[in-house]
Amino acid sequence: MQVEFILNGQRIELAVEKNEFLAEALRKAGMLGVRQGCNTSSCGLCTVWIDGKPTLSCSFLALRAAGKSITTIEGVQTEAKEFAAFLTAQGAEQCGFCSPGFIMTVLAMKRELTTYSEEAIIHYLAGNLCRCTGYMGQLRAVKAYLGVTE
Amino acid sequence: MKIVGTSVPKIDGLAIATGAPVYTDDLALQHALVIKILRSPHAFAKITAIDTSKAEGLSGVACVLTYQDVPKVRFTLAGQSHPEPSPFDRLILEQIVRYVGDEVAIVAAVDEATAVKALRLIKVEYDVLEPVLDFVTAEGHASVIHPEADLRCNFDIGLHQDKNIAASHKVEVGDVERELAQCDVVAEEIFFTQAQAHAMMETYRSFSYLDHTGRLVVVSSTQIPFHVRRQLALALQLPASKIRVIKPRIGGGFGGKQTGAVEIFAAIVTLKTGKPAKIVYDRKETFISTSSRHAARVKVRLGADRQGNILAIDIQALTDTGAYGEHAPTVLGCIGEYTLPLYNKTKAVRFMGKAVYTNKMSAGAFRGYGATQGTFALESTVNILAEQLNMDPTEIRLKNIIRAGETHLTGHGEALGSSTLDKCIAKGKQLIGWDDKYPRTVVGTNKVRAVGMALTMQGSGIAGIDxxxxxxxxxxxxxxxxxxxxxxxxxxxxxxxxxxxxxxxxxxxxxxxxxxxxxxxxxxxxxxxxxxxxxxxxxxxxxxxxxxxxxxxxxxxxxxxxxxxxxxxxxxxxxxxxxxxxxxxxxxxxxxxxxxxxxxxxxxxxxxGEVSPPPYIAGFAEVEVDTLTGKVELIDYVAAVDCGTVINPNLARIQAEGGIVQGIGMAMFEDVKYDPAGRMQSDSFMQYKIPCRKDVGRIRVEFATSYEPTGPFGAKSIGEVVANTPAPAILHAVYNAVGVRVQNLPLTPEKVFLGLQNL
Incomplete structure (x- = not known):
């Protein structure tokens, strides 16, 4: 089936299976920054934005993307690199496999929250698992990026 | 030093963090065949008939391989230097299947949907055998898991096939029984550690193709390219000169990728078909069909005099290696190797143990590699001993730990090159606020806070081998x-x-x-x-x-x-x-x-290395326990680390924080569980919980640097030692809070609650 949507600001048409999830479709479309760590909506690696909202693309049917605006990390490279500099300054990317999904969530949080506290940050990011870093370095990076000093 | 000792950002950091396509699946050729595996539904069975004709007839299927199509040469998937200590007990596919998830057939097709469809068209008949599912009763069980005549070892590892013993080990210096009999106080306890999943974010994956000279090229998410090449050469009966193994960026390993999980399947498909092929395990396959930490039962006896001098240490271990023996002898040995040298005022020490086969997924290498299991048991027993002697747990350790320049009984007279473990203890004590908080503080009508601690060591490479x-x-x-x-x-x-x-x-x-x-x-x-x-x-x-x-x-x-x-x-x-x-x-x-x-x-x-200098950690936990529900909240974790010179402080810190969180997962949440038929129940992140950022409280890492004379710029290792202290320290803290001593990991609220009710 054909599905048409906006991908990183450009209209595209993709051939997808009716049972295909968006994460796979996006990877087929060359968005290899979209990673998958599970297929049970548990890990947050596949986070992309759908109409600006962070969404787990591993459990979102590709067909449902019709008419929507999808943003992957490839579409926000400047901003992603800006935050990634804070992340790498802590060494908190480690294996990097979860980083794109994590960064998409951090950038969405920056837009969505009006004030940033440590507690609010941890709560917002709780759905993004990381097996390498132990989360402390990520928190240091996010706080530095957002200018949170508490 | 200008660059060593500074926090240089990772040279690949920016690219991997922002989604650069540099991992195995990103690099796979677009038209590579997709491989899927048909797996055994039985814990132990013999294939009596297998019909692949319908699957092979399906349009788009490139090949279907069964045990009849693979070389009859046994090998091990353990990534170890030659001659590998692990038993050569595997074939690529075999007529006997030894756990639920064991490979029965390999299918390669033009796409995933076709491969999955083909799997369903394979008809297999099994003679179902009685499985061995409890490792405590595996030895001498009526079912012999590896009856094959061609199983072989490179050297004697104490394997007894007929008794399901994959390896056995004993080291004793002095007469432990005699010394224990003469001690004023003996602390004795049995502990169980569970199997733990690595749960690296990038699952196992590999792709292969033939290059312009017909050589096999294998691109794999592996920790061990040279060992994979040797494994493939043996298993596929191909000269190593015909194989090239490439590791691109990989999404975590933690020891899991020190065992060759998937390379062999892609490689054999490429050899049989001449075509590029790739295999990507999903999360479920990663949970049920790769490897985990060895579950273990560890019994410790510690003898001391009234003054708190530890005079005798006896550790006896039984580990569950599952269906195959990858890393069985070495993980077993490390339970003693990385614990006995901690305390060196001893007159006698002994470590003995066995690793047994069971009809469960094979265990393997996992960060800590036996030290984690041994540390949990030893350090928990030291805490018991301290209580019996009415000593502060930090004091008994300061009295007994090995110091730089000293020797220990199993160390062949080699003096310890470096240690600041005493400083680590002092630093950790101060950071956690031990003197104010030990042992407990009641903070509400049903809330108690308490602190606990543990020490650990590891090695830095394998002396004489690496x-x-x-x-x-x-x-x-x-x-x-x-x-x-x-x-x-x-x-x-x-x-x-x-x-x-x-x-x-x-x-x-x-x-x-x-x-x-x-x-x-x-x-x-x-x-x-x-x-x-x-x-x-x-x-x-x-x-x-x-x-x-x-x-x-x-x-x-x-x-x-x-x-x-x-x-x-x-x-x-x-x-x-x-x-x-x-x-x-x-x-x-x-x-x-x-x-x-x-x-x-x-x-x-x-x-x-002629030696393997140990890094050390003193770990301190502060918990809050709800006395009504048994719920444990980790408030604070402090690790004071001696890894010699710190080459890159940021990266060392992240290694430590990450390892501690894996240790916290093992202590409090993670558990590989099976149903009574031997099917793994914890096969997704829904059933197998790794810590999320809300579960871990605050973690603080401090370095107490030493200078290791044999190390590069004075450095020792950091990667594994960090995983070992959370379990004993957290359980100690819970005991100090509410008097419940949990001896089998993980420490769940249920276990604490039942303990509180004296059930």
Whole structure:
């Protein structure tokens, strides 16, 4: 089936299976920054934005993307690199496999929250698992990026 | 030191963080065949009939392989130096299947949907056998899991096939029974540690193809490219010269990728079909059909005098290696090897144990590698002993720990090169607020806070075995290429090894191209495991860089028509001591490769450690326990770390924080569980919980640096030691809070609650 949507600001048409999830479709479309760590909506690696909202693309049917605006990390490279500099300054990317999904969530949080506290940050990011870093370095990076000093 | 000791960001950090396509699946050829595996639904069975005709007839299917199609040569998937200690007890596919999830058939098709469809068309009949599911009763069970006549070991590991014993081990110095009988106090306890899943974010995956000369190229998310090449050569009966293994960036390993999980399937499909093929395990396959930490039962007896001198240590272990024996003898041995040397005022010590086969997924290497299991048992028992002696747990340790310059009974008289473990204890105590908080504080009507602690050690590479080579080359335009076989799995080893080379050559990090983990290109390295890369590969890098530095001096002197003694090198140019004549590094490089030098400058070195210097950690936990529900909240965790010189403080800190959180997961949440028929129940992140950022409280890491005389710039390892203290420290804290001593991990609210009710 054909599905048409906006991908990183450009209209595209993709051939997808009716049972295909968006994460796979996006990877087929060359968005290899979209990673998958599970297929049970548990890990947050596949986070992309759908109409600006962070969404787990591993459990979102590709067909449902019709008419929507999808943003992957490839579409926000400047901003992603800006935050990634804070992340790498802590060494908190480690294996990097979860980083794109994590960064998409951090950038969405920056837009969505009006004030940033440590507690609010941890709560917002709780759905993004990381097996390498132990989360402390990520928190240091996010706080530095957002200018949170508490 | 200019670069060593600074927090250089990872050289690959920005790219991998922002989604660069540099991992195995990103690099796979677009039209590669997709491989799926048909797995056994039975824990133990013999295939009596297998019909693949319908699957083979399906349009788009390239091949269907069964046990009849594979070489009949047994091998091990354990990534270990030759001769591998692990038993050669596997075939690629076999008529006997030994756990739910064991491979029955390999299917390759043009796409995933076709491959999955083909799996359903394979008809298999089984003679179902009685499985062995409880490792405590595996020895001497009526079912013999490995009855095959062609199982073999490279040397005696105490394997007894007929009794389901994969390995056995004993080391004793002095007479433990006699010493224990004479001790004033003996603490004795049995502990159980569970199987733990690595749960690295990038699941297992590999793809392969034949290159322009018909050689097999395998690109894999692995920690052990050279070992994978050897495994493939044996299992596929192919000369190693016909195989090239490449490791791109990988999404975590933690020891899981020290066992070759999937390479063999892609490789055999490529060989049979001549076509590129890839295999990507989903999360469920990663949980049920790869490897985990060895579950263990560890019994400890500690004898001491009234003054708290620990005089005898006896550790007896039983580990569950599952269906195959990958890492069985060595993980078993490490339970004793990385615990007995902690306390050295002893008159006698003993470690003995067995690893048994069961009809469950094979265990394997996992960060900590036996030390984790042994530390949990030993340190929990030290805490019991302290209580029996009415001593502060930190005091009994300060009284008994090994110090730099001292020996220990199982150490063959070798004096310890470095340790600041005493400082670690002091630092950790202070940070956690031990003197104010030990043992407990009631903070509400049903809330109690308490602290607990544990020590640990690990090694730095495997003494006498791990041997790594490094090559560094001066390129035509004056920069360097560092060629290494070590496998950065996110740890940052490529970066810290470049820091070491840069330090020696007085170069900038950006002047060093780091090329790693391609068996066609780089010199041999066993791979990144056993806490070896900083210490073993690092020393090789330093030595290689020194050789190159000397060669640059020599070449520069010749170009300047001076003796080598009359010139110096500052990283940028070679200059005569009087400053009169100078030649820049790019000029030396240029003249060497294409001018009148005619000698491209290369430094190579090979290093293997004669010793394996232990890093140390003192870990301290503060918990809050709800006395009504048994719920435990981790408030604060402090780790004071002695890893020698810290090569890159940020990266070392992240290693420590990450390892601690894996330890916290093992202590409080993670549990590989099976149903009564042997099917793994914890096969997704829904059923298998790894810590999320809300579960871990605050973690603080402090370094108490020592200088290891045999280490690169005085460094020791950091990668594994960090996983070991959380379980004993957290359980100690819970005991101090509410008097409930949980002896079987993980510590769940249910266990604490039942303990509170004395049930």
């Amino acid at each position: 041997t790594a080579s490094a090559e560094i080359r001066l390129n035509d335009d004056g920069n360097y290429t560092l060629l290494l076989g070590s496998t950065d799995m996110g740890t940052g080893s490529d970066t810290i090894l470049a820091q070491m080379a840069a330090e020696v050559l007085e170069a900038a990090i950006g002047d060093i191209i780091v090329t790693t983990a391609d068996t066609d290109i780089v010199p041999y390295d066993p791979g990144s495991y056993a806490s070896s890369t900083t210490y073993v590969t690092g020393t090789a890098v330093i030595n290689a860089a020194k050789v190159l530095r000397q060669a640059i001096l020599q070449q520069g002197a010749e170009f300047l028509h001076h003796a080598v003694e009359d010139v110096e090198f500052d990283g940028k140019s070679v200059t005569t001591l009087d400053g009169a004549k100078t030649i820049s590094l790019p000029k030396i490089a240029e003249l060497s490769v294409l001018g009148n030098g005619k000698l491209q400058l290369v430094g190579t070195a090979t290093f293997g």
